[in-house]
Amino acid sequence: MSRNAKPVRRVAVLGAGSWGTTFAKILADGGSEVTLWARRPELAREITEVKRNSDYLPGINLPKTLRASSSLAEVMDGAEQVYLSIPSQSLRENLLAIEPHLRPGAIVVSLMKGVEKGTGLRMSEVLAQELPIAPELIAVASGPNLALEIAKEQPTAAVVSSVSLETAQAVALAATNRYFRSFVNTDVIGTEFGGVLKNLIAVAIGIVDGVGYGENTKASIITRGLVEMTDFAVAHGAQPETLSGLAGLGDLIATCQSPLSRNNTAGRLLGQGYSFGDVISKMQQTAEGLASVAPVLELARARGVDMPIVAQVSQVLAGTLNPRDIAPHLTTDSDEPQGERNIDDGQAGSGGALRRSLKRAFDQLRHGRRGPSGD
Ligand SMILES: NC(=O)C1=CN([C@@H]2O[C@H](COP(=O)(O)OP(=O)(O)OC[C@H]3O[C@@H](n4cnc5c(N)ncnc54)[C@H](O)[C@@H]3O)[C@@H](O)[C@H]2O)C=CC1
Numbered sequence: 106m107s108r109n110a111k112p113v114r115r116v117a118v119l120g121a122g123s124w125g126t127t128f129a130k131i132l133a134d135g136g137s138e139v140t141l142w143a144r145r146p147e148l149a150r151e152i153t154e155v156k157r158n159s160d161y162l163p164g165i166n167l168p169k170t171l172r173a174s175s176s177l178a179e180v181m182d183g184a185e186q187v188y189l190s191i192p193s194q195s196l197r198e199n200l201l202a203i204e205p206h207l208r209p210g211a212i213v214v215s216l217m218k219g220v221e222k223g224t225g226l227r228m229s230e231v232l233a234q235e236l237p238i239a240p241e242l243i244a245v246a247s248g249p250n251l252a253l254e255i256a257k258e259q260p261t262a263a264v265v266s267s268v269s270l271e272t273a274q275a276v277a278l279a280a281t282n283r284y285f286r287s288f289v290n291t292d293v294i295g296t297e298f299g300g301v302l303k304n305l306i307a308v309a310i311g312i313v314d315g316v317g318y319g320e321n322t323k324a325s326i327i328t329r330g331l332v333e334m335t336d337f338a339v340a341h342g343a344q345p346e347t348l349s350g351l352a353g354l355g356d357l358i359a360t361c362q363s364p365l366s367r368n369n370t371a372g373r374l375l376g377q378g379y380s381f382g383d384v385i386s387k388m389q390q391t392a393e394g395l396a397s398v399a400p401v402l403e404l405a406r407a408r409g410v411d412m413p414i415v416a417q418v419s420q421v422l423a424g425t426l427n428p429r430d431i432a433p434h435l436t437t438d439s440d441e442p443q444g445e446r447n448i449d450d451g452q453a454g455s456g457g458a459l460r461r462s463l464k465r466a467f468d469q470l471r472h473g474r475r476g477p478s479g480d
């Protein structure tokens with residue numbers, strides 16, 4: 106379908122923080138009729154009447170067509186697509202209130218980048234458990250998507266994933282406009298875990314920034330971090346190429362580089378010597394990585410995946426590792442030289458998976474086999 110032929114959809118976005126509000130703008134600027142759910146009536150009024158969300162997106166003018174309400178019933182009335190952008194740890198309790206208002210056949214899209222503490226479930230898995238809908242109606246969106254940059258309409262891409270390609274395409278069509286392009290894939294596991302795991306590496310990068318280390322240390326951690334991300338995700342059933350796409354490497358670069366990242370900011374405070382408790386009280390927005398460290402390490406242990414950088418982040422959070430000691434060379438008890446695994450050798454394991462995936466990506470680029478709609 107051509108972009109000019111886009112049907113106007115009625116969509117709901119739940120969560121009027123920085124990402125929910127920005128995604129509501131993306132959808133409204135893409136031609137959808139959007140209503141945003143804000144918990145606080147005064148924020149809903151500000152968005153509807155003044156077209157501003159001064160707490161989360163200062164200085165940004167929101168689309169004239171965007172409306173907000175603190176009533177879930179009002180926001181979800183007739184919504185064909187429902188986007189969720191609240192802290193991951195609060196999803197399950199919120200779904201109880203959301204479910205009665207869900208229109209039959211509606212697509213539900215997670216914009217969140219966390220795993221649930223206690224269960225280790227991805228957000229799409231929590232949706233599948235709590236909502237009476239088919240897996241084909243669940244999608245996730247992820248990518249290098251720092252909210253404030255997108256709210257300023259800086260050109261950006263993301264990937265929408267669903268086990269149903271048709272669902273992913275319907276969401277990607279709605280979530281594409283002149284400054285935002287959504288690609289599609291069907292690797293929900295890889296797309297979701299990419300977003301979760303890059304947060305943990307961004308905390309590590311923040312820590313070394315806070316300590317005062319430079320670019321070599323950060324590049325080493327980013328590169329080894331991508332190996333850990335790929336190892337973990339592939340062990341859980343992801344396609345390795347997803348981790349070298351927008352939802353993996355793309356988001357890793359954006360989040361590790363930017364002071365706008367809350368995960369990066371939380372790490373920097375830890376590196377400067379603040380305790381975990383101090384960091385929590387200083388953070389005014391959601392830093393998902395802090396809550397995801399423990400469940401990710403539990404999942405890694407269960408699958409026998411080695412995640413030395415994430416383990417070091419966990420130790421810094423617990424106060425048992427001096428931030429100055431976080432480094433890729435501490436990832437082994439032995440001084441014996443090891444194979445880098447990801448590019449240089451052919452050892453088994455998902456380091457090999459990353460190597461194969463990069464080779465495949467290069468081959469595809471060389472032979473021009475990448476279509477415009479695949480990530
Ligand atoms: N901000 C960003 O650049 C991006 C954020 N994300 C993801 O989007 C999700 C939401 O993050 P942000 O909007 O950035 O967070 P935020 O901290 O800016 O906003 C969170 C929103 O959730 C609401 N909220 C807080 N506790 C709640 C609860 N118990 N029940 C219902 N609502 C609650 C808050 O009132 C606020 O509206 C996270 O999973 C994050 O990883 C994904 C891509 C980009």
Ligand SMILES: O=C(CO)COP(=O)(O)O
Pocket residue numbers: 218248249250251252304307356359360365366367368369391392393
């Ligand atoms: O997910 C994000 C960018 O893609 C936002 O990162 P932070 O949650 O660290 O701000």
